[in-house]
Amino acid sequence: MSEISAAHDVHDPANQPGTTTYLIIAAFLLVLTAMEVTVFYVHALRPVLVPVLIVLSGAKFALVAMFYMHLKYDGWLLSGVFAFPLFIATILLLSLIGLFGYLAHHGAPNPELNAPRNASLSWKSLASTPAYRSASPR
Numbered sequence: 001m002s003e004i005s006a007a008h009d010v011h012d013p014a015n016q017p018g019t020t021t022y023l024i025i026a027a028f029l030l031v032l033t034a035m036e037v038t039v040f041y042v043h044a045l046r047p048v049l050v051p052v053l054i055v056l057s058g059a060k061f062a063l064v065a066m067f068y069m070h071l072k073y074d075g076w077l078l079s080g081v082f083a084f085p086l087f088i089a090t091i092l093l094l095s096l097i098g099l100f101g102y103l104a105h106h107g108a109p110n111p112e113l114n115a116p117r118n119a120s121l122s123w124k125s126l127a128s129t130p131a132y133r134s135a136s137p138r
Helices: 002-009 019-041 043-068 076-106 123-127 130-135
Strands: none
Touching: 019 043
């Protein structure tokens, strides 16, 4: 804990960004936002719309995290405390997207659960299925 507090006790104004840096970053964020809006309205980019928007929003996130959250100027420990949960959340999100994408293309493991959405299900109709009859005790 003393290393962290010692790192924050020493305030070096020469190492911190000035107003000009913040204005430049704000201009970059404005340009990236304009690019996002433009990409949405360009019909030729529809097939790659989502990946392009993800890359642009990732760039905006990195700029905000590095400069406005001061992660660029913090020590590696504080940056790691921020980056490690972000990495775990990203892995979890990508895993869930992959899982739902797989299930959307391959359906449920039980073919009887792939009934049409408008089919009316009742206990009587479920009890007459072979899967229910084989699972019920006799």
